[in-house]
Amino acid sequence: MSGSIVIAVDGPAASGKGTLARRLAAHYGFAYLDTGSLYRAVGHAVRQAGGDPSDEAAAVAAARTLDLSRIDDKAIRTPEAGEAASLVAAIPSVRAAILDLQRGFAANPPGGVPGAVLDGRDIGTVICPGAPAKLFVIARPEIRAHRRWLELNNSGSGVSEAQVLEDIKERDRRDAERAASPMKPADDAHLLDTSDLSIEAAFGAAVAIIDKALG
Ligand code: CDP
Numbered sequence: 495m496s497g498s499i500v501i502a503v504d505g506p507a508a509s510g511k512g513t514l515a516r517r518l519a520a521h522y523g524f525a526y527l528d529t530g531s532l533y534r535a536v537g538h539a540v541r542q543a544g545g546d547p548s549d550e551a552a553a554v555a556a557a558r559t560l561d562l563s564r565i566d567d568k569a570i571r572t573p574e575a576g577e578a579a580s581l582v583a584a585i586p587s588v589r590a591a592i593l594d595l596q597r598g599f600a601a602n603p604p605g606g607v608p609g610a611v612l613d614g615r616d617i618g619t620v621i622c623p624g625a626p627a628k629l630f631v632i633a634r635p636e637i638r639a640h641r642r643w644l645e646l647n648n649s650g651s652g653v654s655e656a657q658v659l660e661d662i663k664e665r666d667r668r669d670a671e672r673a674a675s676p677m678k679p680a681d682d683a684h685l686l687d688t689s690d691l692s693i694e695a696a697f698g699a700a701v702a703i704i705d706k707a708l709g
Pocket of ligand 1: 506529530531533576579581583584616617
């Protein structure tokens with residue numbers, strides 16, 4: 495068994511888990527893996543090749559050849575890539591193809607640091623069920639839509655807030671209802687509602703929970 499300390503941060507789209515997980519990694523001196531970026535990169539690669547993200551053969555081929563160092567961060571942050579991500583993410587063989595990569599990162603974080611923070615949908619339930627600290631980050635859909643809309647607007651997208659809300663609700667539904675590793679809190683996860691919290695306050699609350707969990 496590896497001695498790496500894993501912090502699992504799960505939750506729905508734009509709940510604040512990415513910002514939080516990145517800050518937690520810096521705070522504890524751990525490595526950080528945004529597992530959503532893997533599904534986004536797979537979905538994006540399928541679309542780039544002119545394929546359909548729901549097509550299992552195309553999606554699995556993209557997942558098996560995923561190259562972490564070649565993920566184009568800008569291209570995978572679009573709403574279309576998020577949509578493609580949730581389609582490929584519902585395919586069990588795609589999830590299986592990138593399981594070892596995630597577990598390997600958690601067990602042997604790059605740079606020889608003592609732990610890893612992974613954020614996603616199934617880190618606490620499937621990828622690292624033995625993680626000693628698990629957060630499930632939530633926020634009301636309207637708040638999440640507003641945050642995501644601000645982010646997209648900052649990067650020049652003309653999408654409306656109502657459309658972002660609709661997309662988020664559809665993605666929540668697909669992520670929670672799929673048979674393969676559905677999005678749900680682990681039994682031993684701590685729920686953190688960031689609806690009415692600033693980034694700073696959410697970070698403080700998360701550190702208090704994690705410090706207690708890690709003893
Ligand atoms: O940034 P945002 O919260 O919108 O999404 P993300 O974390 O980048 O994830 C994009 C999509 O990938 C999600 O809607 C899920 O369908 C899928 N995903 C997953 O199934 N399992 C994970 N561990 C992470 C993401």
